[in-house]
Amino acid sequence: MTSRNYLILCTAGSVLTVLTLLxxxxxxxxxxxxxxxxxxxxxx
Numbered sequence: 747m748t749s750r751n752y753l754i755l756c757t758a759g760s761v762l763t764v765l766t767l768l769x770x771x772x773x774x775x776x777x778x779x780x781x782x783x784x785x786x787x788x789x790x
Contacts, residue, residue, distance in 0.1 A: 747755075767774040
């Protein structure tokens, strides 16, 4: 995979994730809860 294709893939994934978090409340809350749980367990 070339660097250009990798950057396009990462950008598309990031934009899709952000739009999902903003536009789909249930999915956004679930991802947010999982992220907070992960960060709180790794912080200790």
